[in-house]
Amino acid sequence: MAQPASPPAAAPATPPVATPPAAAVAPLPVPMPGAPESFAPLVRRLLPAVVNISTSQGTNAGPRPGRPDAPETPQAPPGSPFEEFFRDFFNRNRPPGAPGAPPGAPGQQGEGPRQGAPSRRAQSLGSGFIVDASGIIITNNHVIDGADEINVILQDNTTLRATLVATDPRTDIAVLRVQHTAPLPFVPWGDSDTALVGDWVLAIGNPFGLGGTVTAGIVSARGRDIRQGPFDDFIQTDAAINRGNSGGPLFNMRGEIIGINTAIYSPSGGSIGIGFSIPSNLARGVARQLAEGGRVRRGWLGVNIQQVTDEIAESLGMRGGARGALIARAQEGAPAAAAGIRNGDVVLRFNNQEVREMRTLPRIVAETAVGAQVPVIVWRDGKEETLTVTLGELPNETTPASTTPQQAPADRPIELSGLGLKVGSLTAEQRERFRLRPEQRGVVVTEVAANSPGAEREIRAGDLILEIQQERVNTPQEVQERIERLRRQGRATALFLIEGAQGQRFVPLRLAPPRGPAPG
Incomplete structure (x- = not known):
């Protein structure tokens, strides 16, 4: 390749621009052993x-699909x-009589099928x-x-x-x-x-x-x-x-x-x-x-968890971005609830191991000895807290926690401006309409406007609002009051705990200003 010409001698002397050495801008070579000559x-x-x-x-057992x-x-x-x-x-x-098997093909180990044996x-x-x-x-x-x-x-x-x-x-x-x-x-x-x-x-x-x-x-x-x-x-x-x-x-x-x-x-x-x-x-x-x-025997914590998104992290005031496993539900009577772990806590470390994301937690818990007392660091109320949990043994099938039936007052549905949701009380009529169980409680979503923030988050009519910003709500008025309070505080997002057909999950909703007449 041709080299660039040197500048003329008459050019004014200008201090040269310092150029960093190649090693500072390019990765250092890594010595690599050669591939094995033979395995x-x-x-x-x-x-x-x-x-x-x-x-x-x-x-007679027949084929097993999906094998x-x-x-x-x-x-x-x-x-x-x-x-x-x-x-x-x-x-x-192939066994005798199977499609493609040669006539008179022997059975396993060189024997034909015995008389009367399958x-x-x-x-x-x-x-x-x-x-x-x-x-x-x-x-x-x-x-x-x-x-x-x-x-x-x-x-x-x-x-x-x-x-x-x-x-x-x-x-x-x-x-x-x-x-x-x-x-x-x-x-x-x-x-x-x-x-x-x-x-x-x-x-x-x-x-x-x-x-x-x-x-x-x-x-x-x-x-x-x-x-x-x-x-x-x-x-x-x-x-x-x-x-x-x-x-x-x-x-x-x-x-x-x-x-x-x-x-x-x-x-x-x-x-x-x-x-x-x-x-x-x-x-x-x-x-x-x-x-x-x-x-x-696997360790068992007794929680339902979900991924922490950037919006959820923002709504919880977490510093350093999304991380950890969000507790959507701490099952009653399980080790987590007994240790004081609550819905809305974010598990950051378990038994001195970092919980980088949601799916890390079940594996760490399962590998921990049954009966062990381990430290758990959670994010709660804007700061880290350390709890101690005694692990149980993971059952074959987790039994859902029971709740106490509670009938909310019969209030008329309320529209949540800016969210595209209408919510109502859990009356007998609403329970029958949405096929809700007697023990379920909360505030029922009666309508979801198309293309609204609620629809974008896949909230459906018949879903229940259990909490807003980790505070229990029992009436439509409480839902509306919590949202307005967050708006007055300048919060951009509200964290809803929603219970639907797939169980409980946290849903962050942007608090767009409510629709109303334009100022004169």
Whole structure:
């Protein structure tokens, strides 16, 4: 490239403009180790501890809809050698009489169906891994869900009948046990918190029932929420994961398990490089409890929560922007209410761990020991307060808290100017009109104007207003008075606690000036 010419000698001497060094404006180079020349030495060490899992159940049970690991013939280009290979492979493994099975095809283990016994068929193909030489195997719950026979195939093709120890559907983890004459090879758990985006990883499993298959990739993202449950914290990877890989391990380059391959995102059903693994730091504790006690005991706070938005943070006077988990409802008689946690509190820290957003809290609470006394920092009335809560045990199904029936006075509906809402008292007529339960209380929304602030926040006729700015309201007049008081205080937003068909939630509404005659 040509260099710019030097300025003429006759040019007036002007102090040169200081230019910062390149290192000050550009990121410093990071030394990068080269990609491994081969994964083969690591794979040789790990393969013996990774198993294939095949389950079966009576044909009378029928297929289970939505199972991602049911046997399914992969799609191959028409006319390619793989098309016939896959078709022959899967037809040979179909039970007698199944569509596509060859006439007279033998049953499992080379035997035809016994007289009078129900025929059986393969219901699921998946993966797992051995974590103890005595024969403890970890896999996904959905791999073995509903099975009445589970077989584990080792790397040397030895088939062992497995016993189901226990499962945890909430995290999709299952523990199996097999008996063997000699100690089995096993793999160690690793620390998933140390896995960084960009780290190399290996996935080993049983895709499409083909047997032990190794794929490599990197950690693509951390902390993914894929709407599978309240404890979602998945590791995302681009290592190829397909049907049948479920329950298999995700390894770091030290040969440690940092995840359990569980789900994929794929419009086609095959790998497009977006797979999800349960972090080992979550899975290990669950697996240990299942193996030792047959069930998982989780901490329980007893609250309904929602995300803190910028508008909610503003209405609560929170400094530093939106963060934490907003308590929409502290269930009566639950540990949170017993500790003094109230509706409208924002949990900022729980057991000395920061609650960055709403979905962080359930996971931290669940991982805390039942019966533990832990500090909780909440935002309340414009400042932080520290409370101490004694955790209960998360029940299988949370029982809704009861409330005392209360009949509000029969007042006429009132229009809330600037909000597009009309509200009324909870009369017998309104309860019947909106099918409200006898124990429900508050102020009922009778009309919502189209394109109004209320409509934009998805408030519906029949919803109940329980609180405004964390103060209980029981009549339409109280609602109107609270709003006018906030306007006089110069508040731009009012925080409503709304109860609708989906439960309770906080809704911030902008306090636009009420409509009225223009000044003369």
